[in-house]
Amino acid sequence: MTVQPGTIVALSTEDCFAGKVRGLNDLPSQVCTFPFLNPVTGPVAVEGAQPGDTLAVHFVDIVPARDWAVSATFPQFGALTTTTHTAMLHEPLEERVWVYDIDVTAGVCRFRARNSEFTIELPLDPMHGTVGVAPAANEVIMSITPSAHGGNMDTPELRVGTTAYFGVNVPGAMLSIGDGHARQGEGEVCGTAVEAAMNTVVVVDLIKGCAPPSPRLESDDFLITTGSARPLEDAYRMSQLDLVTWAGSLLELDRLDAYQLVSQTGLAPAGNVVDTNYTMVGKLAKSLFGGRQAYDGMHDRLAAVGAEYLRVR
Template identity: 40%
Template structure:
């Protein structure tokens, strides 16, 4: 396994440590958000992984043949757990139900707790003892990467806990095996970062962490031509397309996502704006990625069945799925 100094804690501001070929699968190791050092219920998260050295990222990788302005397609082929356990926490003044510096209250701080979740024998579930030791909690294994992004525009350097139009800490459970994320490259080579593996997470990441875990992840990348209409990250699965918004408050993140999805439908189908607005209004789903990061994330998704016989993003999702 890598040491913590082999990872980075920002998106942007780094020279690529590797160049990857388009269309050729490659595998990387990603550490959990605590750098693998929080492995006991007695551990102290903020001592072992003090901010901002949390959420270590693997990368950046330069993508061969990509130029600034191109749209990059990143397809997640497989996520294989690198350990048989994951870790989740509740910390004082963190999480959507806690008072924070930006949303203070006069209630007592939450106590700090750590849970070590372990896989069941069949690998389909994770369990952990309750804090009083008299029972156990159980949830389904639902792997995904919380953070996947490229170097931000205009030379900006952003902390790895931040989501934005460059991707970053999106915390969307849809970003799992078989999904393709589309991002606009802001620099030649795009400079791709990945990390923040999650074994499971409910919508919103309400306690501040998922079940954080290390992965060996296989992915494959390619490019689309520059597209002036492309703005916020897009996601495609076998069954859905979606657009991701990231800002505060959460309703503005939803507006970004919905606006982007409607305009993508217009672009893909040739429908009038009003008709695309109506189709999305009657058929979409909205999913909250997180309510705890510097910006909140929302994805607006539409079933591909609502689009008819339409191919989006040059058919790259289907192509990369077969790579």
């Protein structure tokens, strides 16, 4: 579809296994069709978006669409197993599926160990692992790959209340969203989160010019940058460089003063350390900025639109 800036868009997304992993015996290698994993919903074109602009996407609501979700380990994927790129003599980890009960009303998902009686309720923290716009130069990139266009960044920061900013590469921007997670630890170390189909509401808007080098995020409390690359150190450097640049611009600091401030106050959680590119995140508390607003207060305006939508829905 094509929408005007300022439009509220309600959409549904399938889980990363395309809904085909439903039980403990549904091994991904047997029920999924490779490489057709990690489906996304879209693209949504935004009228007037042109290369060099910035697309703002505010997450109003993310709700699991089913009362179950799944996670899995499977051969040659994940941070703690042999892979095609990290070749080892030992055998890959066992392929195994976990099924989580989802209770939206109670706000929990229930983990059950496969080889013991251990169970625990974990708080729901719904987010989208894959959010992005079309890449530049007509490049075709698998949805599992994070890069400057966004994609499969797998950062838990992409939750309700967050505004994401993407540099526009093609007319209309072409926003796509998928890979819902009922919750995920930082790094997504086994390669999968609590993978869930989602019903999601976003509000999209447009900022002329000002395209960031990589996706930026903003919550009520933090300004957040991302970097996606291999090795992990380069992803870290990318996110930190943009954090220094963004902070320096907002505070009118020279580069080394901004570098010093970020060095003493920044946070650096991992997005993912399992995908074709790794993603690192940089965070600075907005309390440091003395009321200075990014993008002329776009986050607050979109948050207000989202709050009104939820109030009258």
